[in-house]
Amino acid sequence: MDPILIAIAFGLGVAVFQIGLPPLIGFLLAGFALNAMGFGGNNTLMVIGDLGVTLLLFSIGLKLKVKDLLQPEVWGGATVHMLLMIGFNFLILLGMMSLAIPLIDQASFQTIALLAFALSFSSTVFAVKILDSRGQMESFYGRSAIGILIMQDIFAVIFLAVSSGKVPSIYAFGLLLLPFLKPILYRLLDKVGHDELLALYGVFLALVLGAWLFEAVNMKPDLGALLVGMLLANHPKAAEMAKTLLNFKELLLVVFFLNIGLSGLPTQESVLMAALLLMILPIKALLYHLILTFFHLRSRTALLATSTLTNYSEFGLIVGAVGVTMGVIDQDWVTAIALALTGSFIIASVVNSRFASIYLPIRTFLKKIERQTLHVEDHPMQPGDAQIIILGMGRVGTGAYGYLNRHQEKKLLGVELNHDRVDGHKALDRNVIQGDATDSEFWEKARMSHKIELVLLAMPLHHGNVYATERLLAMGYDKQIAAIASHEDDAEELRQMGVDVVFNFYSEAGAGFAEHICKTPFLKH
Numbered sequence: 001m002d003p004i005l006i007a008i009a010f011g012l013g014v015a016v017f018q019i020g021l022p023p024l025i026g027f028l029l030a031g032f033a034l035n036a037m038g039f040g041g042n043n044t045l046m047v048i049g050d051l052g053v054t055l056l057l058f059s060i061g062l063k064l065k066v067k068d069l070l071q072p073e074v075w076g077g078a079t080v081h082m083l084l085m086i087g088f089n090f091l092i093l094l095g096m097m098s099l100a101i102p103l104i105d106q107a108s109f110q111t112i113a114l115l116a117f118a119l120s121f122s123s124t125v126f127a128v129k130i131l132d133s134r135g136q137m138e139s140f141y142g143r144s145a146i147g148i149l150i151m152q153d154i155f156a157v158i159f160l161a162v163s164s165g166k167v168p169s170i171y172a173f174g175l176l177l178l179p180f181l182k183p184i185l186y187r188l189l190d191k192v193g194h195d196e197l198l199a200l201y202g203v204f205l206a207l208v209l210g211a212w213l214f215e216a217v218n219m220k221p222d223l224g225a226l227l228v229g230m231l232l233a234n235h236p237k238a239a240e241m242a243k244t245l246l247n248f249k250e251l252l253l254v255v256f257f258l259n260i261g262l263s264g265l266p267t268q269e270s271v272l273m274a275a276l277l278l279m280i281l282p283i284k285a286l287l288y289h290l291i292l293t294f295f296h297l298r299s300r301t302a303l304l305a306t307s308t309l310t311n312y313s314e315f316g317l318i319v320g321a322v323g324v325t326m327g328v329i330d331q332d333w334v335t336a337i338a339l340a341l342t343g344s345f346i347i348a349s350v351v352n353s354r355f356a357s358i359y360l361p362i363r364t365f366l367k368k369i370e371r372q373t374l375h376v377e378d379h380p381m382q383p384g385d386a387q388i389i390i391l392g393m394g395r396v397g398t399g400a401y402g403y404l405n406r407h408q409e410k411k412l413l414g415v416e417l418n419h420d421r422v423d424g425h426k427a428l429d430r431n432v433i434q435g436d437a438t439d440s441e442f443w444e445k446a447r448m449s450h451k452i453e454l455v456l457l458a459m460p461l462h463h464g465n466v467y468a469t470e471r472l473l474a475m476g477y478d479k480q481i482a483a484i485a486s487h488e489d490d491a492e493e494l495r496q497m498g499v500d501v502v503f504n505f506y507s508e509a510g511a512g513f514a515e516h517i518c519k520t521p522f523l524k525h
Contacts, residue, residue, distance in 0.1 A: 008033055009258060021349045024129060024257050028342045031261015040262060049259045051207070052252025053314075054225045055245055056128060057153075058206035060146060061229020062238045063137055065420075073295035073375070074147035081148070081291050082120050082155060088283060089116035096276065102269040103332055114323050117159070118337065119277065121313035122284075124149045125253065126345055130308055130352050135461035138418040139436055140377045141304040144292070148309065153223060156315050172217040175224075182231050189237050198237070199244045205232070206245075256314075263317065263338045270332045274339035277312070281344060285310040289366075296375040299366035303359055307351050311344035312337065377419065377434065386413030390456045391437045391468055393425055396484055396505065397458035401430060410453065437468045457483035457499070462490045469497050 012026035012033070068074065093112045096104045104112075127145055128137070136142045185205070192201045206225045214224025232238050266274075285306050292302035316337045323329035351358065359366075388404060390397045393416035401414050414432035416422050425432035437459060455472060457465040465483050472481060482501040485491035491502045 004037075005030075005034060005039065005258070009254060013254075020353055021346065022129060022133065024126070024253075025342075025346055025349055027254050027257035028261050028345065031258040031263075032266070032342070033261070034258070035262050035265055045255055045259055045262070048252055049256030052249060052254075052256045053125065054211050054222055055203070055206050055249040055252060056125060057222045058202070058210060058225040058229040059242045059245060059249060060124070060128060060150075061226040061231075062233055062242045064143075064146065064150070064226075064230050064233055066230065068143050068147045069150060071144070071147065073144055073292060073297060075151055077144070077288075077291050077295055078148040078151035078155075081287055082152065084287055085120035085284060086116045088287075089119045089280065092280060101273070101276070103273045103330070103336065108328070111323070111328050114319060114328055115333070118316040118319035118323075119280070119312060119340075121152050121156070121315045122149060122309040123311050123313040123315075123341070123345070124153065125256070125314060126311055126348065127308045129253075130348075134438075135459070135464060136417070136436070136438070139304075140375075140419075140434075141297075141301045141308070144297070144301075145305045145308045148305075150226065152313075152315075153220075153226070156220070156318075159319070168219055169217040172219055175214070175217065175219070178228070178231065185232060186235055189232065189235055189241070194240065194244075198241055199248065202241045202245045203248075205229070260314065260317065260338050260341060263334055266335055266339055267332055270336035270339060273333075273336040274343060277336070277340040278343045278347070281310055281347065290369070293369055293371065296371045296373060296378070298374055298378045299363070299370050300359060301375075301378050303366065304355065307348065307355055310351070311348045312341045314341065316341060384413070385411055385451055386431070387411045387451050388413070388454045388456070389452055390414045390458055392416065392457070392459035392464075393421060393430075393432055394458065394460060397456070398425075400456055400458060401432075405430075438464055452477070452479060454480045454482065457481065462486070462493075465494065466497070469494065469499055473498060 009027055009030040012030040013023035014026070016026035016029070017023050090112055093104060093107070093115055097107050097112065107115075124146075127149055131137045131139075131142045131145070134142075137146070188201065192198050205228050210225035210228035211221035212224075215221040232241070288306040288309050289299075289302050292305055293299060297305070317334060320329060320334040320337050324331055324334060387410040390401055390412065393401065393414040397414060397416070401412055404410070404412060412431055414425060414430060415435040415437060416425065416432055417434070417436055419434050422432050422434045437457075455468075455477070457468050459465050459468070462485065465485075469481060469483070480501075481499045482503070483494050483499045485494060485502055485504050488504060491504045494502045
């Protein structure tokens with residue numbers, strides 16, 4: 001890869017990160033800058049970028065349960081939203097054509113229909129990046145958003161099969177045998193250890209058993225990677241495999257975002273059209289919010305999912321490329337869609353980074369359109385008569401819960417985002433509820449209880465513990481707060497905020513290990 005390409009991508013990635021935007025925005029801008037400098041896309045870059053997307057979908061599959069796709073808000077929400085957006089986009093584009101706006105003034109109905117379909121999708125890549133950065137892939141709104149995107153991917157598979165004229169091979173029925181390989185795949189996953197073999201096994205599953213096998217029978221390769229990932233989702237090492245692939249996947253996705261900018265130089269007509277397409281986004285957001293609240297999601301949950309989904313999709317570029325091949329649309333449309341995609345990512349990044357300040361002023365209004373009966377997974381949580389609350393019931397929180405349960409008699413309550421983990425705790429008779437500690441309404445309910453004496457912040461991501469501390473202090477909580485941290489600067493930030501006890505579990509792990517050894521019989525003599 002050209003060193004200039006790497007330098008510009010890194011420089012712009014760092015620059016936008018310093019102003020609070022995701023680095024992917026910098027990579028998109030780097031692609032346009034490189035294009036203006038005379039660089040162009042090539043097959044090697046396209047292959048590398050596609051590998052990144054394939055590994056991304058495989059990682060999603062590792063965290064996705066089939067039952068999540070069967071929820072009405074997922075398949076129903078995705079279907080209704082797509083149908084409404086296609087109809088709305090068609091009317092808007094038809095109106096642009098009647099006004100003789102450049103680039104669409106000579107368009108055919110076939111062209112308008114194809115573009116209306118392309119612009120109805122949302123970006124899986126962007127949504128996963130946002131959810132990962134928040135640590136909320138396992139949240140209810142995160143699972144709902146990803147489920148909707150997976151349904152859109154299924155619609156994409158159908159379109160590509162029809163538009164390319166490729167009918168799935170008769171051998172595609174053999175893919176129905178994949179679930180029967182599950183015991184063998186599990187056995188291998190048990191035996192590959194925790195290092196390079198685990199990463200290589202993940203790449204093999206994503207690119208060979210998933211992408212290559214599906215492509216060989218004329219099916220969408222990315223869908224194959226996703227489905228193979230879902231086969232392993234219930235294995236205890238699935239999360240570890242996803243984490244092992246994380247850095248490799250992230251590097252490949254840098255090339256994917258660069259390719260968007262390298263797709264073509266903007267013209268005056270394409271810039272104008274991209275600006276007009278961005279004006280459609282508020283309607284896209286409104287439809288998402290109304291549909292999700294119709295399916296009994298709380299206004300806040302629906303708005304979180306909406307902020308994740310309100311963008312244009314890289315699939316629009318694929319549709320554009322298909323349209324160019326078919327002779328239906330001009331190459332300038334691909335550039336216009338790339339510009340609109342980039343602009344939607346920038347807008348969505350700003351909205352997501354400032355979600356709380358956007359939601360709080362309109363909260364009262366949004367609550368008026370909530371359904372009277374809420375989704376079973378979306379009821380605001382109440383601490384009840386608990387005296388000690390542990391936020392985050394992963395390994396650290398579970399260990400703290402067990403110790404406190406054995407050594408004192410105060411009533412405990414664990415709060416955990418992952419619903420499968422909550423079920424596991426309940427099976428062991430632990431008082432654990434599902435809840436989102438970054439949900440302002442959770443803290444409003446917690447304010448009703450004056451019995452809470454201690455709050456342990458054991459969430460894995462630092463910003464989650466910071467937000468929980470802010471909410472506790474804002475509601476006037478004046479009892480004990482304890483928190484974990486993985487870096488000294490994070491620990492210092494929590495102390496300055498007023499956290500009473502901060503445990504840096506990396507720096508203090510050695511001391512804890514030595515203390516444990518000193519309690520063993522052979523060192524007591």
